Amino acid sequence: MQKNLVIVESPAKAKTLEKFLGKDFKVMSSYGHIRDLKKKDFGVNLDDLTPEYEIPEDKEKLVKSLKTSAEQADTVWLASDEDREGEAISWHLAQVLNLDLKETKRIVFHEITKNAILEAIEHPRTIDINLVNAQQARRVLDRIVGFKLSPVLWKKLKPSLSAGRVQSVSVRLIVEREREIEKFKAESAYKVDAVFTIKEGEQTHELRADLNQRFKTQEEARAFLESLNDKTFTISDITKKPMKKSPVPPFTTSTLQQEAARKLGFTVSQTMMIAQRLYESGLITYMRTDSVNLSSLCINASHKAILENFGERYVKIRKYQTSSKGAQEAHEAIRPTYVENHEISGTQQEKRLYELIWKRTLASQMADAETEKTVVKIKISGEEAEFVATGEVITFDGFLRLYKESFDNEYENDADGEGRILPAVVEGQTLEVEEIRATQRFTQSPLRYTEASLVKKLEELGIGRPSTYAPIISTIQQREYVEKGNKVGVKRSYDILKFSKGKITKSTKTEVVGNEKAKLLPTDIGTVVNDFLMQYFPEIMDYNFTANVEKDFDEIAEGAVDWKKVIRHFYSDFEPMIDKTMNDKTEHKVGERILGEDPATGKCVSVKIGRYGPVVQMGSANDEEKPRFAQLNKGQSIQSITLEEALALFKLPRVLGEFEGKTISIGTGRFGPYILHDGKYTSIPSDIEPLEMTLDAAISLINQKRQAEERKHLKAFDEEPELEVRNGRYGAYIFYKGSNYKLPKNAGDPLKLTAQQCLDIIQAQGDKAAKKKKGA
DNA sequence: CAGTGAGCGAGCTTCCGCTTGACTT
Numbered sequence: 176m177q178k179n180l181v182i183v184e185s186p187a188k189a190k191t192l193e194k195f196l197g198k199d200f201k202v203m204s205s206y207g208h209i210r211d212l213k214k215k216d217f218g219v220n221l222d223d224l225t226p227e228y229e230i231p232e233d234k235e236k237l238v239k240s241l242k243t244s245a246e247q248a249d250t251v252w253l254a255s256d257e258d259r260e261g262e263a264i265s266w267h268l269a270q271v272l273n274l275d276l277k278e279t280k281r282i283v284f285h286e287i288t289k290n291a292i293l294e295a296i297e298h299p300r301t302i303d304i305n306l307v308n309a310q311q312a313r314r315v316l317d318r319i320v321g322f323k324l325s326p327v328l329w330k331k332l333k334p335s336l337s338a339g340r341v342q343s344v345s346v347r348l349i350v351e352r353e354r355e356i357e358k359f360k361a362e363s364a365y366k367v368d369a370v371f372t373i374k375e376g377e378q379t380h381e382l383r384a385d386l387n388q389r390f391k392t393q394e395e396a397r398a399f400l401e402s403l404n405d406k407t408f409t410i411s412d413i414t415k416k417p418m419k420k421s422p423v424p425p426f427t428t429s430t431l432q433q434e435a436a437r438k439l440g441f442t443v444s445q446t447m448m449i450a451q452r453l454y455e456s457g458l459i460t461y462m463r464t465d466s467v468n469l470s471s472l473c474i475n476a477s478h479k480a481i482l483e484n485f486g487e488r489y490v491k492i493r494k495y496q497t498s499s500k501g502a503q504e505a506h507e508a509i510r511p512t513y514v515e516n517h518e519i520s521g522t523q524q525e526k527r528l529y530e531l532i533w534k535r536t537l538a539s540q541m542a543d544a545e546t547e548k549t550v551v552k553i554k555i556s557g558e559e560a561e562f563v564a565t566g567e568v569i570t571f572d573g574f575l576r577l578y579k580e581s582f583d584n585e586y587e588n589d590a591d592g593e594g595r596i597l598p599a600v601v602e603g604q605t606l607e608v609e610e611i612r613a614t615q616r617f618t619q620s621p622l623r624y625t626e627a628s629l630v631k632k633l634e635e636l637g638i639g640r641p642s643t644y645a646p647i648i649s650t651i652q653q654r655e656y657v658e659k660g661n662k663v664g665v666k667r668s669y670d671i672l673k674f675s676k677g678k679i680t681k682s683t684k685t686e687v688v689g690n691e692k693a694k695l696l697p698t699d700i701g702t703v704v705n706d707f708l709m710q711y712f713p714e715i716m717d718y719n720f721t722a723n724v725e726k727d728f729d730e731i732a733e734g735a736v737d738w739k740k741v742i743r744h745f746y747s748d749f750e751p752m753i754d755k756t757m758n759d760k761t762e763h764k765v766g767e768r769i770l771g772e773d774p775a776t777g778k779c780v781s782v783k784i785g786r787y788g789p790v791v792q793m794g795s796a797n798d799e800e801k802p803r804f805a806q807l808n809k810g811q812s813i814q815s816i817t818l819e820e821a822l823a824l825f826k827l828p829r830v831l832g833e834f835e836g837k838t839i840s841i842g843t844g845r846f847g848p849y850i851l852h853d854g855k856y857t858s859i860p861s862d863i864e865p866l867e868m869t870l871d872a873a874i875s876l877i878n879q880k881r882q883a884e885e886r887k888h889l890k891a892f893d894e895e896p897e898l899e900v901r902n903g904r905y906g907a908y909i910f911y912k913g914s915n916y917k918l919p920k921n922a923g924d925p926l927k928l929t930a931q932q933c934l935d936i937i938q939a940q941g942d943k944a945a946k947k948k949k950g951a
Numbered sequence: 952c953a954g955t956g957a958g959c960g961a962g963c964t965t966c967c968g969c970t971t972g973a974c975t976t
Contacts (some may be wrong), residue, residue, distance in 0.1 A: 184970060207970025260969055314967075321966020328965085335964045342966085451971085463969090642968055786956055796957040804956055844954030856954065901976085908976065915976055 177201040180248035181282075182241065182268060184255050187455045188287065192254075195289050201248070203241060205255065209234050210267040212318050219315050221746070224739045226315055230271065238271060245272040250280060252299065257283035258503035259732070263310035266302050276302055286460075286470035286507055309731040312738040316340070316724060319746060320715060323753050327711075328704060330757060331765050333784055336704060337654055340721060341639050343708055345647055346656045347716055348632055349624055350697045350705045359620040361688075363669070364389040365396035365613040369562055371408065371553070371606040373598055380598035382606065384553055384564035389616075393670060396613035400674040403555070408606040411554035411561070418567070420544040422574035424467035424495035425508035425536050428641035429634045431462070434535070436627035437581040439527050443626045444645045449528045450509070457512055458519055459532055463641040464506035465634075467495040469536070473507075476514040477540040485576060491542040500637030501725050510536040538578035545571040549597050553606060566597035583628050608674075615669040623662070623694035638721045648695075655788070656701030664690030699789040699813040703766030711756045714748075771818040780821050782813045787845065789813050791821040806843060809861065823866065832870040839873050841865050852877055892930040900925050900933065909933050916940050 179200045183189050186204040193202040210228045212218030218227050230238050245251050251274055253265035261283075269279050280299035284291045317340055324338035367386035372379050390396040426434070428447075435446040450462035469477075474492055481490045497504060511533050519529050546569050553562035569575065624632070630644045639647055651657045664687040673680050697705070709716050717723075724745075731738045767783040770791075778794040785792075785804065789812070794802035805824035807816065828842030828851075837853040848865035850857040850873050857880045859865050863872070889907060890900035899910045907925035909916040916937050918925060 186971075205970075206972095208968075209970095211968090212966090256969085264969070310968095317967045319966085323965095325965035329963095337965050339966045455971095640968060642970080646968090790956080792957095802957065806955095842954070846952090846954070849954065851954085910976095917975080 177247075178249045179252060180244050180250070181252040181254050182265075184261065184264060185461070187457070188461075191287055191457065192292065195287070195292050201244060203244060205241065205264055205268060206234070206237060208260070208264055208267065209238055209241075209271060212314060217322055218318055224315065224742050224746075226311055228267070241268070242272055245274065252280045252282050252296070253302070254282050254284070254295070256505035257285070258505035259306055259310045259313065259728070261505055262303055262306040263314075266304070266307040269302060276304075283505075285468070285505075286472065288470065288472055291470075303732075305734040306732045308738040309728040312731055312742055313724075313728055315742055316745065319742070319749070323749070324708070324712065324715070327753060327756050328707070331707065332704060333700070333786055336700075337650075338704070338708060338715075340715065341633075341643065341647055342650050342654075342656075343705070343716060344636075344638055344718060344720070345629065345633060346651055346697065346701050347705050347709070347718075348629065349651075349657050349695050350702050352621060352624060353697050353702075355621050356623065361617040361620065361667075363615050363617045364391055365393065365672075366616045367396065367399070367611065367613045369408075369553075369611040370609040372609045373600065373604075373606065375599075381609070382551070382564055382598055382600065383595075384551070384562035386560055387563050388560040390613065393613075393615070393672070396672055397679065399560075400611060400613060400672055400679050402558075403608075403611060403674055404677055406558065407556045408562070408608060409554050409556070410551060410600050410602055410604045410606065412550075412552040413600065413602055414550050416548045416550075417570070418546045418548050420546065420573075420575070422493075422538045422541060422543075422578065423535070423580050425469055425510055425539045426532060427465050427467060427497075427499070427508060428463050428644060429465070429499070429630050431509055431532070432630050432644060433583075433627040434531060434581060435528060436625060437583065438531060439524075441524075441528070443630060443648055445524075446528065447645045449524050453519075453521070453525055453529055453532075456521070458516075458521075458529060459512060460508070460510050461506045462509055464504075464509060465497065465499055465502040465641050466504040466506055467497050467508045468504065469495075469508055469510060469539070473510055473514060473536070474540060477537055480514050481537060481541055485541075488571075489541050489573060489576070491540065493540060495539065499634050500722060508536075534578040538574040541574035541577065542571070544569060544573035544575040551597060551600060564597055566595045568594075568596055583625065584622060610673055610675040612674070613672040615671070617667070617669070617688070620689065623691055623696065625694060626659075629695060636718050636721065637725060638718075651701070654700075655698055656704060657695050658698055659693055660696050662689060662691040662694060662696070664688050699766075699807075700784055702812075702814065703784050707765050712752060766813065768813055770816070770821050773822060780818060782807070782816055782821065784813070791816070791824055793825060806845075808843070809847060826866060831868065831873055834870070834874050834877070839870065839877075841868055841873070850876060855880075889925055890928065892933075895930045895934070898930055898933055900928055909936060911937055 177199060181192065181196065181200055181202045182205055183192060183202065184205055184207055186206065189202040189204040193200070196202065210230050213227045213229050214231065216227065220227065251272065253268055255261040255264040265281055268274070269276055279302065281302050282295040282299050284295045321337070321339040325336060328336035328338055366389050369384050371382040371384065373382055390399060431450065432443045432446050435441040436443065441449070447462065450459065453459045454462050478490055478492060509532055511529065514533070514536060517533060519526060521529070546567050549566045551564040553564065555561060626648050629648065633639045633644065633647070652659065666685050667688050668683050668685045671682050671684060673682065714720060727741045730736045731741060764783045767781055770780045770782060772778065773780055773793055780791065780793050782789065782791045787806070789807040790804050791807060792802050792804055794800060796802060803825060805827070808824070811820060828840050831839045831841055833839065834852060839850060839852045841848065841850055843849065843865065846858065847861070848859040850859060857876050859868065859876065887902050888899060889902050892898050897912050901908055901910045907918055909918065911933070917940070919936060922928065922936070
């Protein structure tokens with residue numbers, strides 16, 4: 176039996192650690208937290224703020240085995256991460272495993288190398304209870320905010336909604352960005368650029384230059400072009416300046432998510448899943464980190480790799496400092512475990528993500544790129560405005576040889592003159608004009624958030640942690656506050672005035688603006704919830720709320736203040752606001768909008784968030800007749816729907832006609848518009864307007880659906896009417912009593928399966944019909 | 952998946968952050 180038990184958070188880390196430590200050490204993993212506030216109850220005693228912890232059901236087995244191992248070991252080493260959550264994990268372990276706080280050895284390491292580990296073992300400390308208390312304060316605050324705020328939403332808006340310190344502010348960012356875009360009015364100005372020609376013997380070269388002035392109106396631009404007729408253009412100044420560019424720091428979770436989105440098109444959660452696999456295969460360091468730090472081991476290996484591949488001149492050892500708010504730096508930056516491995520084996524996606532990490536890591540240890548920027552000024556005789564041509568050539572590529580960061584906004588990336596080489600010119604030289612154009616340009620509206628740019632913003636605000644960026648994005652979508660979608664751009668025309676050979680010609684061109692793909696868009700529910708929270712709980716919604724409470728947590732961690740006092744102070748302000756909002760009786764429902772009267776009946780027509788989402792309502796509950804309801808169509812919103820559009824929604828359901836002796840009617844429900852015939856539903860595709868649906872079109876849709884159904888049913892069995900072999904997206908599967916069962920790989924031809932064989936397969940996978948009630 | 956909803960009524964929902972599997976129609 177081992178003398179020593181070491182407990183870490185991650186099983187992959189445990190595996191590598193065991194190799195270094197030898198026979199006297201057993202290494203186990205806690206798989207993150209082993210205890211949390213009670214799941215069902217409030218979990219905090221609000222009289223004295225005592226947290227009520229429990230071990231989650233799915234952790235019981237693990238905790239039991241940790242306990243057994245701890246009892247058998249002479250010494251237990253708690254080696255969870257060196258941050259607030261890690262300290263708390265160690266403390267909970269000590270509590271649950273009945274370890275003596277004074278005896279138990281707490282160790283930390285920032286890199287997994289033999290030296291670092293042995294060093295850590297040499298210098299154990301005890302658990303830092305102040306840091307633990309900072310974590311308890313964080314945990315309790317989040318529980319109070321989330322579990323007090325959410326029920327207010329259930330009462331005032333709709334059941335099952337949620338609010339929280341992080342998610343609600345994330346939604347706010349998206350709602351406000353949408354409003355900025357709505358409010359945005361593009362302004363135009365005329366930008367002037369010129370093409371000059373330079374004759375050099377037989378050859379002619381072009382020199383392109385921009386005017387250092389813009390014109391507000393077309394008239395002004397035209398007047399300027401007209402004035403050029405008798406002007407001369409002379410090179411008045413040439414300056415050459417050496418410039419330098421430095422590489423960006425190695426990856427953190429947030430920057431990896433951003434670059435993988437921009438360069439590889441991965442979603443945030445895709446990136447994390449692929450990175451997890453690379454980590455588990457020992458190919459990269461831990462993927463949830465806010466640190467840009469590289470171990471000395473990695474820096475040395477990078478040095479060597481750069482030297483071998485590119486030569487001495489490309490090497491530059493750099494140490495990076497984190498600039499992000501609230502970073503806790505328990506891990507290294509995300510980097511290859513062995514920088515010397517350029518190629519790995521794995522899936523295509525794994526290879527691409529690894530390559531990205533490898534390049535970024537190495538580039539971070541490479542020399543600056545050197546460029547020479549040339550600025551040529553061209554004087555217009557008798558004019559104050561002048562043309563400026565800029566060119567930039569790379570004189571030494573440095574880190575750019577390997578890696579260049581991408582940007583969300585293409586305009587940001589368009590650094591002026593980059594890569595442009597200017598022809599040889601001399602001061603005083605006179606230039607011939609080929610053409611000069613004044614082009615109408617518009618100011619650009621703000622861009623909607625992508626998953627990755629939202630993560631970037633959250634990190635800037637110090638909201639959320641590396642382990643939560645991906646879950647935040649799925650939470651706000653699951654709650655239907657936000658949806659990922661495309662915005663179709665609109666065509667816009669712009670004018671160009673061209674001055675050439677003494678004449679001005681005008682042309683008009685069109686461009687598409689505001690086309691956006693896979694952007695985060697606020698829903699009606701998201702908008703209404705946001706406005707409601709902004710009105711009643713502005714402190715929680717403040718972008719600095721997290722940053723402010725983090726300061727309190729820091730003081731707790733330093734031992735300067737008592738954590739319960741901090742929470743008590745917060746709660747004494749927060750509780751009355753909850754009570755007040757709960758008891759506040761307003762005439763209208765939150766977010767309701769009155770559209771007007773129905774011309775036919777004079778009844779009031781309004782829109783609001785109903786129990787199942789946005790609805791339009793005709794009449795009020797006080798009327799003798801019950802009010803009518805209709806769900807909003809996709810693309811319609813509470814904020815923008817008009818009275819006419821709302822009235823049109825009441826035209827459904829309607830009867831279209833008869834088919835096979837049964838009526839066909841059209842309606843709209845939870846999953847959009849549908850055709851109902853003979854008790855069966857057929858969805859209407861989104862490109863067909865349900866109000867314009869004809870009987871023939873409906874019949875053909877019904878027939879299409881019937882054919883699809885037929886293809887789906889591969890085989891049925893007389894002796895087992897509830898058993899079927901079906902054809903699905905992933906091939907054949909078994910359907911039995913409402914549940915699906917995968918076919919084993921050796922099942923052979925699905926059409927030859929017998930009922931008994933199917934039942935055996937079901938038996939082997941366990942009867943899901945029984946379990947199903949609990950699930951989803 | 953399932954095509955609902957103005958009110959007597961049961962019981963439920965919900966937070967953030969630390970970790971992986973188990974689950975895939």
